[in-house]
Amino acid sequence: MADVIEVSKLTKLYGDILAFDHISLSVREGETFGFLGHNGAGKTTTIRILTGLNRPTEGHARVLVYDIGSEIATAKRHIGVVPELSNLYDELSVMDNLSIEYIASF
Ligand SMILES: Nc1ncnc2c1ncn2[C@@H]1O[C@H](COP(=O)(O)OP(=O)(O)OP(=O)(O)O)[C@@H](O)[C@H]1O
Ligand SMILES: [Mg+2]
16 A cells, blocks of 8 residues: 655754654555654644644655645645544534535635
8 A cells, every 4th residue: 555644854843942853654545543642742733734734844744645845735635634622613514514624625
């Protein structure tokens, strides 16, 4: 099976704060991947980078065939994220929530 997510030597600095330093990982098609670490290890920042909500300081990452640096808009069309906190609208139906999330991702 091919790698569908590939992270290579990714580093993120928030000013002087080193969020993480040269992490590399790969996820294969169909694989369930657990991304674990202590508080502040950089899990959320990594996911934010892979979903285009943040930029790495160094390194590269790819989602499917799309480079998250140069092709993030296209990559986002293939990414679904369920965040730690719910961002659903209680007053909308499931279908309406899905439609809004779909539109918002573009
Ligand atoms: N916007 C930010 N500005 C400055 N520092 C940040 C910012 N976001 C995260 N950090 C720092 O980067 C490091 C990694 O944080 P991150 O939230 O990615 O870790 P995490 O693994 O998701 O932690 P947790 O398990 O608590 O959710 C921490 O030292 C954190 O304080
Ligand atoms: Mg987190």
